[in-house]
Amino acid sequence: MNTRAVIAFFLGSLLLLAGCSAGASATAGVTVGGAWARPAAAGDQPGAAYLTITNGGGQADALVGVTSPVAGSVEMHETSMDSSGMMGMHPVERIDVPAGGVVKLEPGGYHLMLMGLTRELRVGDTVELDLTFEHAGKVTVTADVRQG
Amino acid sequence: MTRAIRLVALIVAGTLVLLMGVVLRGPAPSGGEPAATASTSAGSPAATASGAPSAPVDLAAYLYPQARPAPGLALLDPDARPFSLGGLRGQLALVFFGYTHCPDVCPATIGTVGEAMRAYGGGVQAVFVTVDPERDTTAWLQQYRQYLPAGFTPLTGTADEIRATADAWGVRYARVDTGTPGEYSMSHTADVYLVDQDGELRGRFPFGTDSATMVAVLHAVAAAPLASPSITPSGPPATAAATQPSGALGVEIVSSSIWAGRSSPVILAISGPAGRLADPSLRPTVQLMAADGAPVGDPVSAIPVQPPGVAAVSYVASLSVPSAGTWRLAVTAQSGALPLSGTSGLFTARDPGATPAIGGAAPQIHTPTVGDVGGDLREVTTDPIADPRLSQRSTTDALADHVPFVLVLDSTRFRVTSACGRAVILAKYLLQRWPDITFIHHEPYRYSIVTDTPVLEGSLADPVLTDVATAWGLGTPPWDAASMPWIFIVDGNGTVRAKYQGVVGSDDVDVILSWLAQGG
Numbered sequence: 001m002n003t004r005a006v007i008a009f010f011l012g013s014l015l016l017l018a019g020c021s022a023g024a025s026a027t028a029g030v031t032v033g034g035a036w037a038r039p040a041a042a043g044d045q046p047g048a049a050y051l052t053i054t055n056g057g058g059q060a061d062a063l064v065g066v067t068s069p070v071a072g073s074v075e076m077h078e079t080s081m082d083s084s085g086m087m088g089m090h091p092v093e094r095i096d097v098p099a100g101g102v103v104k105l106e107p108g109g110y111h112l113m114l115m116g117l118t119r120e121l122r123v124g125d126t127v128e129l130d131l132t133f134e135h136a137g138k139v140t141v142t143a144d145v146r147q148g
Numbered sequence: 149m150t151r152a153i154r155l156v157a158l159i160v161a162g163t164l165v166l167l168m169g170v171v172l173r174g175p176a177p178s179g180g181e182p183a184a185t186a187s188t189s190a191g192s193p194a195a196t197a198s199g200a201p202s203a204p205v206d207l208a209a210y211l212y213p214q215a216r217p218a219p220g221l222a223l224l225d226p227d228a229r230p231f232s233l234g235g236l237r238g239q240l241a242l243v244f245f246g247y248t249h250c251p252d253v254c255p256a257t258i259g260t261v262g263e264a265m266r267a268y269g270g271g272v273q274a275v276f277v278t279v280d281p282e283r284d285t286t287a288w289l290q291q292y293r294q295y296l297p298a299g300f301t302p303l304t305g306t307a308d309e310i311r312a313t314a315d316a317w318g319v320r321y322a323r324v325d326t327g328t329p330g331e332y333s334m335s336h337t338a339d340v341y342l343v344d345q346d347g348e349l350r351g352r353f354p355f356g357t358d359s360a361t362m363v364a365v366l367h368a369v370a371a372a373p374l375a376s377p378s379i380t381p382s383g384p385p386a387t388a389a390a391t392q393p394s395g396a397l398g399v400e401i402v403s404s405s406i407w408a409g410r411s412s413p414v415i416l417a418i419s420g421p422a423g424r425l426a427d428p429s430l431r432p433t434v435q436l437m438a439a440d441g442a443p444v445g446d447p448v449s450a451i452p453v454q455p456p457g458v459a460a461v462s463y464v465a466s467l468s469v470p471s472a473g474t475w476r477l478a479v480t481a482q483s484g485a486l487p488l489s490g491t492s493g494l495f496t497a498r499d500p501g502a503t504p505a506i507g508g509a510a511p512q513i514h515t516p517t518v519g520d521v522g523g524d525l526r527e528v529t530t531d532p533i534a535d536p537r538l539s540q541r542s543t544t545d546a547l548a549d550h551v552p553f554v555l556v557l558d559s560t561r562f563r564v565t566s567a568c569g570r571a572v573i574l575a576k577y578l579l580q581r582w583p584d585i586t587f588i589h590h591e592p593y594r595y596s597i598v599t600d601t602p603v604l605e606g607s608l609a610d611p612v613l614t615d616v617a618t619a620w621g622l623g624t625p626p627w628d629a630a631s632m633p634w635i636f637i638v639d640g641n642g643t644v645r646a647k648y649q650g651v652v653g654s655d656d657v658d659v660i661l662s663w664l665a666q667g668g
Contacts, residue, residue: 038255039295044283048251079252081573084458085655086320087253087355088335100600103532107256108356114251148259 029057030097030136035129035143037114040121047071047114047121049129049143050105055097057136063095063103065132072116074129079108089113094134107148121145205364209567209650210342211351213401214493218243218341218349219316221275223305226289231303233275233347240272240366241343245319247280247334248292248302253355254338261340262297264362272366274300279321279336281310317341344369354651356570396421397432397490399479402462404656405648408472408497411507413646413668415659416450416463418479420488425481426461428452432481434465439474439494450479455655455662456581464663472499503621503634503647510638513619514544515555515590529589530561530602531569535576538589543616543638546586550640552664553586554578554657557617558633562593562604564611567651571633574652582661592617592632639664 031054040047049068055061066074077089087108095110097103105111112129114121121127125145132138221233221243233241242261246254258276265272276296278284281304284292289302296302305313314321321336338355342365350369353362398419406412418425418432425432435447450463469475477492504510518539521527528539538556546553558571572589579587594605594612606612611630613623620636623629627649637646637660646660 038251040251041291041295045249046251048255077252081355081577082335084320085337085653086322086335087338088322088324089252089333091326101532102601107252107259109533111252147262148256 029059030055030061030133030139032131032139032141035141037121037127037143037145039123039145039147040114040117042117042120045117047117047127048107049074049112049114049127050107051112051129051141051143052105053095053097053103055099055101055103058099059135060099060101061097061136062134063097063131064093064134066112067130068114068128070118070121070127071114072118075113075115076110077113078110097133123147205361205368206565206567206650207365207368208496208498209404210353210357210361210365211369212349213406213495215344215348215350216400216493218343218347219313221277221303221313223277223303223309223313224286225301225303226286226293228286231275231301233343236273236275236343237347238345240345240370241275242272242362243275243277243317243341243343244339245277245279245314245317245321245336246338247278247336248284248288249280250334257338257340257355258296258300260357260359260362262300263359264366265297265299267359267363268366271370272299276300276302277310277313278302278304279310279314279319280323280334281305281307342366342369345373354567354570397425397479397481397488399477399490399492401477401492401495402653402656402659404652405650406467406469406495406497407500407506407647408469409500409505409507410468411466412469412497413506413660413663414465414467414477415453415656416465416477416479416492417460418463418481418490420481421486424460425463426459428454428461430463430481432463432465432479434463434467435478435480436467436469437476437478437491439476441476441491443478444470444475451663451666451668453659453663453666453668455658458655458658462659464659464668469497472497498649499626500647501621501627502624503627504636504644506644506646508644510543510547510555510636510642510644511619512544512547513616515542515588515616517542517545524597526597526600526602528591529572530559530591530595531572531589532560535579537579538572538575538587541586541588543588546588546638547642550642551584551586552637552639553588554661555620555636555638556587556589556633557592557620557622557635558589559591559593561602562591562595562608562611564608564630564632565650568632571635571648571652574635574657578657578661581658585661590614590616592622592634593629637661637664 033052035051037047037049068074076092076095078092079089081087123145127143129143130140218233221231223231225231244257261274284304319337321334323332324335325332340353342351344350400417402415402417406414430452432450433447434450436444438444445468448465450465452461453464454461474494474496476494480489516528518525518528525534543555556571556575560569560572575587575589592613594614595602604611613629631649635648635652636644639645
């Protein structure tokens, strides 16, 4: 199979993805996948969760809030490098997902901070994340706890 | 609904895996200088780690031009026992700084380092030094240890000990309060340092370096221990408070790319008996020498440079290096009444190939701006969090207006090396520091947007360069299409003043821009 054929296959899968999500009107074209969280101790050590948001619809949307039964609060953060080369995090109010766009929350970029964990997150556990989108409304996903 | 999402996710994931498989099986492009590359051919331990690069690893991007004894780590392990790096002699060590309440960057580094250690297979230890001694007490580290892979030692100490240790390693960190009383995070540099079997600090991996690259570099260092210790005794890292014997200078070469040819700017961190020289009126004399110590050409005067808001003073020497290969520098300076002199370790001058010469004219070719493509940023950048300022003006605009510019040839999406995407990140931060300088990002590969997704022309193993990338001399040996990223710095006269290939330190470009700003 040559690379072009693979790319076509890949694009086909993306179209399939768009098609499926279009059928789920509750999410108005937004689908969330690949959710996972890092292991973390309960208490004051924050956890981190990552996922991929695909907006198959024709309207821009944004992730505006997240909650989880295992965390006192969930913040959206972005990791970035400052002018002196230091890596740091800052909270963001929203994560925009353009129409037809894909936004990945991944290590070293956007991530969800699980503050005030009510229980330890161990490899093999699952964590529920309740996401609120500006237009698509609520989407619930299950994140697997793993090392990376 | 959830089941449907999972099914689709599986299909996409499967397709991605298939796609990656095809890319990885493609012919490995040759990149970098043959003398400084180690091929990670299939079957080697490097290629079996996840995220194996399809391109050879450019060792010069990770190894320092000169080795130096690693600074100390006189701190406590979780059992409150004193730790000594000397105890690891005979093994390689990966040393990095972070904190346990760090949810994103540090676990990513721990994961990558752990993966590299497993793939390498024994003989490597990892040391995780906290920059948050307030919360990372030995008692807490005893509990935290269970979250670390085998072979990791977390270290802590008093706030003063941690600060002194970080300074000696050139690590910067700062506490950032979150607004909630008692809550804070730490910002910190996130490089992973490589110490060899003999306790020599040999190189550094920037944050985001993949495990396969680390493994390839570990193999290269294990296979080539230094024949003799570095020529400058205890040449300190950039911010070290180490001192030199009376009358001797420690000379460290900071520049990440040094080129054969005329006027290559070389950044030096120079230390005297009282620590790193910080005299902004000092003009050290720099003499190029062949590897055997024979002087070559005339000595030049190095210019002191202190970027805005930076405490350290760097010295920039414009060197004319006759040919690619290994060289060293002799430096003399008059500090107070004392004449001081010292010699650097060996460094490598790289072959510029067909890239524009330093001191030569920048190519007159138009980089497409967001205005040229009707405002759709995706046509000119694959960065999902693009800064439009990087696509506002073209190189031809800057040349016509006689303003300095920094051209970044890099791709966030089409990563042919592990360094790809990092030059764009660097540019996004430098443009806030340097508002009067035009920063321009150009995607070096041809691609088109198909159903909202950038699709590469050709393949990752054999991408097609844009006319702009070709005009800047890429795609010609030794710098083939897979040699990204590149950064070119051009002054207000349209003259190329510096260029970088591969991993670039933010300090490096910062010093060069300061040097140009003060008329260098």
